[in-house]
Amino acid sequence: RKEVEQDPGPFNVPEGATVAFNCTYSNSASQSFFWYRQDCRKEPKLLMSVYSSGNEDGRFTAQLNRASQYISLLIRDSKLSDSATYLCVVNKAGGYQKVTFGTGTKLQVIP
């Protein structure tokens, strides 16, 4: 089993739609979780951290389910500018130095 797994997509959704991505992780001792956004041919940028209690930032909501070992990202009222690849990132248990990146889920918002 991969350390971090994501559905590669693409998810093609119309503007205004709600879309959700999941990411599963294999190491139950992982402590820190993040969603990064990567635009085509650009560097990844932090979208949001994922806290145990869940957190929301505008149209974006992140959730953590430790029992089932997955994190999720919900995007409401999708905008054309949300089109990107969303990377799930999980720290490697036992240290803060390194993390594992998922392969990403591609989102395409259609007019």
Add this chain to the structure above:
Amino acid sequence: NAGVTQTPKFRILKIGQSMTLQCTQDMNHNYMYWYRQDPGMGLKLIYYSVGAGITDKGEVPNGYNVSRSTTEDFPLRLELAAPSQTSVYFCASRDPPSGRGGWETQYFGPGTRLLVL
């Protein structure tokens, strides 16, 4: 602040050639990282450093070397380029973990696209 800068942006190498990918950050971060990203794949850690003079291997270190003589610079060296090293290379930096036990944001450079023919 310029953040994390990388040079060159793009390079074509012939098999067996050598080159150094430059990475500089002006945020006074102790932790720095080199990743490679192949098409459709996640980022793979090549090397990382937790401070000047301290480096360690990541998941895919073979064929690469690094040094960290200053806090700001973390160059990546390819000694004998191979087609398998065709990739996009990202440098990143971040602060050490906070007192809350959190893992701080990584800041990425714009990447270097390398083609080995």
